[in-house]
Amino acid sequence: MIHRVTQGTPAQRKAGGFGHFLVLALATTLLLCFSRDAAADKNRTVQNNTRTSVNKNTNVNSNRNVNVNSNRHVDVDVDVDRGFHPVAAIATVAVTAAVIGSMTPSLPPSGCVPVMVGNVTYQQCGPNWYQPQYVGTSMQYVVVAPLR
């Protein structure tokens, strides 16, 4: 009898089967979403060279050889904070491993706390530590070795 309860009634078993199917479908959808996001990421990368001043003195992009910021994601410049999280940025973070020294344009959507160490602002997001900095007018978060 107890055995039967854990197995569930035929109706419950059917529902369980359907639940499994749902989970599978969801997982597949998620996988598809991520792979699509990776493709979309490429499709949404912008060249960073539209000039907003005539004067060449204020336009370094055209005559600079080293340009860390020459190509950026169309959503990179969204300031990710205070509950303002574009979906695209979340997807980008989810697939980015926190390699020390690497830069990411946005932090994980939740679980980050600002920490002051010395005179420097860091963001601690679980095991990963980030040092926010401006690269030009854009925010970039540099992954640093854990400080605690």
Added chain:
Amino acid sequence: MSIPSIASLALRSLSFGGLVAASVLIAPHAAYAQAAAAEAPVRDAAVMKRLAEVGAFLRAQKHFAVKADAATDEVLLSGQKLQFASTVEYQVSSPDKLRASLRSDRKQRDYYFDGKTLTQVAPRNGYYASVPLPGTIGDALTEVAQRYDVEIPLADLFLWGTPKGGLDDVSSALLVGPARIGDVNADHFALRQPGVDWQVWVERGARALPLKVVITTTDNPAQPQYAATLKWDLKANPAASAFTYVPGKDAHRIELKPVAAAK
């Protein structure tokens, strides 16, 4: 009767087209010479004089505010163009105090420059960075662009009428004709120089103000444009406190990464 006449007309125009094609083939050198004459840059002295007046008038204003409504093209790697709207508001106390507020769907930035320090603030997340940059507004905007890759739109407004005005770079200057921006009579000028074609609509009369600016980036095959319409307030007199950033309780100071040394 009408149908054959149309057919004969078409035939005649075809043969005329053939004749033109033949004559072009026969005299290609003449065609080239004509095209070259049409493309020779014209640097209208009257246009350059009016642009110099714009610079002089701007530099003569001690205090003013200006708001620009802008549209900026962004080019995807595929070459597809997107357009983003933004506004930028400047409060100015010449020669060395500037407050600028940029607002777009993607980005919000505030700039404070008090003649000694330039501060970039992201008001939504409270991060700010300050760098020492002594000098005039034009000096500071040039330095911050070259040393930190921070480009503040329409920096020209603070460079025209100074030795860094850049009008010597103009290779072609044309008066397109009369125009109206809002209710104001203006002249529409078209200019070319390495890297950009640009257009400026200048108010007629003593107030030599740029009312609209369109900048086309010509070294990108997609030729993205930045277009801004400007609203001037020459009676504005911003308070001295407007130019110095005072960090709030939630503000965090961060670094502004210097541009890597060019090879």
